[in-house]
Amino acid sequence: MSENYIYSPSVSNEFRCRVPLAGSRQFFIVDGQVQGGEKFIVPQETGLDFRLGKGETASDLLQFISVRSKERKENLSYRSRFELEESSSARILLCSHTLSSHHFMTDESVSIHLKANADLNMVVMQNEHDNSSHRTDFDVRLDAGAVLKMHLITLHGGEISNRLNIRLEGPAAECELSGLYLADGEQKVTTDVKLSHNVPGCRSSQLFKGVLDGRSLTRFDGLIYVAPDAQKTEAYQANHNLLISEDAKIYTRPHLEIYADDVKCSHGATVGSLNAEELFYMRTRGIALDEAKLLQQLAFAYQVLEKISNGQLRERLYDLTEKRLRGEFSRCSDCSRHCC
Amino acid sequence: MENMLEIKDLHACINGKEILKGINLTVGAGEVHAIMGPNGSGKSTLATVLAGKENYEVTRGEVFFRGKNLLEMSPEERSWAGLFLGFQYPVEIPGVTNVNFMKAAVNEHRRQNQMPELSAAEYLKLMREKMAVVEMDPAFSSRGVNVGFSGGEKKRNEIFQMAMLDPKLAILDETDSGLDVDALRIVANGVNKLKNPDNAIIVITHYQRLLDYIIPDIVHVLYKGRIIKTAGKELAREVETRGYDWLINQ
């Protein structure tokens, strides 16, 4: 393992991730409190402000690891702001974990503003215990020529709700959004996307996929809004769900509200089950039924994960996804910490 | 000597419709059998029932494979016991690469036989070796299973998989369809290389031309769910020139 990573200086050993990604710089937020200050970030009472100056490039992968601990069991709400000035560029990983299985309630708001031609690649990874209830409101604004790639990976959690309000406010802004949610047992995952094309000439694409087992309950609500003069808009949205158990429930509602006429838009949703022909084919080669099912679920999930451009991170998430689908604790391998 | 495969009075239905109406067939080790017959006779149904597809209902009869009751086994158990089906229409599995697919299959076979899993390097070596048997480009290994493969490439992939799993009995369902002359020769040569006195092959085909390369010991004609004629390899040639009508009318 490469040693090429940096800890936020004042983080005690207890909170250090034992298997950090090479080339990453880590920041810890424990119960909403940033542990120590750093370049780019200003800790707030709860949450943080992140700011990247005009033309600046953050060369490291910036990993914000937010954990809830038993030290504070009350409901918490915190807010973070990410501001990228003109033509700046960053890669950010937001992880949220619970360190124990208490009934944590977390209400979080994340606002992101990309000014003209700023470029942000953000991966959000949520991996919490069954009793956690975590709601996150993402409020995102893109100015002219800004590019956002965002991947929302919900591996585990009791009640996870993600609401994304994304506004494209300057011409030629681009947003590529993808998401994977895995739910089983009694878990609930809600995804609410409102993506607004408020000006002409912007592009957006969305791909959300879910693998749903047990008695889980999942909702996906996706709206693409195209304002009256937002001509030459391209906007695509797809939501695909794989139902593993008959008791899992999914409600999916993709919809469009289009007030311009020169646009290319599409949306679609599917709910399917495992493919019997594929399973039979795999079994005739000696792959046992459970393994064949797993391979199919992984293949389904991979179509989201493969969009993550950082190869290391993609492999790590693939590994965590596989463990998760195998019903193991989805910890990073080699780590003894119970991040989830 | 124990028979490889023994099918006795096998009847099978799908969606309440009887397709196999009393099949009797015995295959010994070292033998090559050909099953011919017009479209819709039930050839693929027979192959699929033997491989263990669940939506076919066996209503009568029994099947023994190397002394074991085949019909009580799951598809994967049949594979572990040494049965292989080369599909008429191989299935595409997007998102599962050929290499991961076959690695999972080979290692599961090894676990079932109390053998250690192959290391990545050992697996790669074996894979390269077996791909060469069917002159398959190693680049195929990183692609999704059969995804975007041409008809001929899919059939080669079936024989590659057969080579990897080294089955005792391979049932090859129309492995020749969709192949041009060169590909046919490559695939047939591949099968011949895998043939040995301890294994057996059932070749299902419409055409004599495959049987010019893979020479059968015994040829059966299946029609409307029954084997209506069994003879030596000359029967294939006769069918090629005279068609099936003379047999059907007998």
Ligand SMILES: Nc1ncnc2c1ncn2[C@@H]1O[C@H](COP(=O)(O)OP(=O)(O)O)[C@@H](O)[C@H]1O
């Ligand atoms: N799923 C199905 N439901 C009903 N009939 C089927 C089904 N699959 C195959 N059949 C019928 O079974 C018969 C045999 O088909 P098949 O075994 O594919 O023949 P062959 O391989 O000899 O061409 C055909 O009449 C076909 O229409």
Ligand SMILES: [Mg+2]
């Ligand atoms: Mg057929």
